[in-house]
Amino acid sequence: MSSRQRVQQWATFARQWHIFDCKWQNPYESAIAIVKHLKGLHKPIYHPMNDCGDHVICINTKEIALPGNEWTKRAYFHHTGYPGGASWTLAWELHSKDPVMIMKKAIYRRLGNNLQRRYTMQRLHLFPDDNVPKELIENVTSQIRQLRVVPQRIDHIEKDVIDNYPKIMDYPTDYLPKTLK
Template identity: 30%
Template sequence: MRTTYMAKPGEVDRKWYVVDAKDVSLGRLASTVAAILRGKNKPTYTPHVDTGDFVIVINAAEVKLTGKKSSQKLYYRHISNNPGGMHTRTAGDLKANDPVKLIETSVKGMLPHTPLGRKMGMKLHVYAGEDHSHAAQKPEKLDITNLI
């Protein structure tokens, strides 16, 4: 009788990947990065264990918003619990002012909304420019145009 392989938290081998967001559609970038953070690109994927890898996204300021998303896609946040405390920002405004927040919000929205999903989100590092501070981890460059 065969048994299904279930990964254990201590057995997970994690890698570091660098993804260049320059001229890549935001949704395609976010879904690919979320799959890598969850570990769905590995044969040892187990839904209840964090088997994902670390991802560094560079050039977040140059991500592409297709169609009318820059003016019509809205991001909501609640400043307070008071009535009228909800504020909205367009994706174009968020890209211009805080491109790191735009990509983090998009990717974390595609992860599970559980404690395990929050742990997976901690492995995401986003930078607006080319430079990042993770050279010591020896990250591999990942060309996501081949994965899409």
């Protein structure tokens, strides 16, 4: 094996580091994209017994968005193993206790039930905000595209941009806008 081929081999099987911004993303849909990179399904050398998965850093898991009424209706089950040890935690409760857990469970579930799952999870790094340790963030070479466009909030737009925005009419002075409930 020439030195060039040897380096090519290293480069092929080297672990890459990806970053994924969870802000305003559905965790259950994002898990599909993240699991693809964790398992190495995006590489043409993939094989179930080939250890070619990559590392993924998920940031801003505190700002995930659940669809519909799932914050109040989705329950996470846990059992301590003792009689009467079952407990159901609602999604909003779990998220307030640990802002990383919903994303983690979504990915863990999507990985499927096999012996490799816990080792694959070790390559996943979750952070509630964008404070990632320097020794992790300096490895990152690629970004996983977000599945949904993050909308811009009107209270984050600067005031002079809103004031100078073209409009077709002014509200009458005695008009009371309907308040949001």
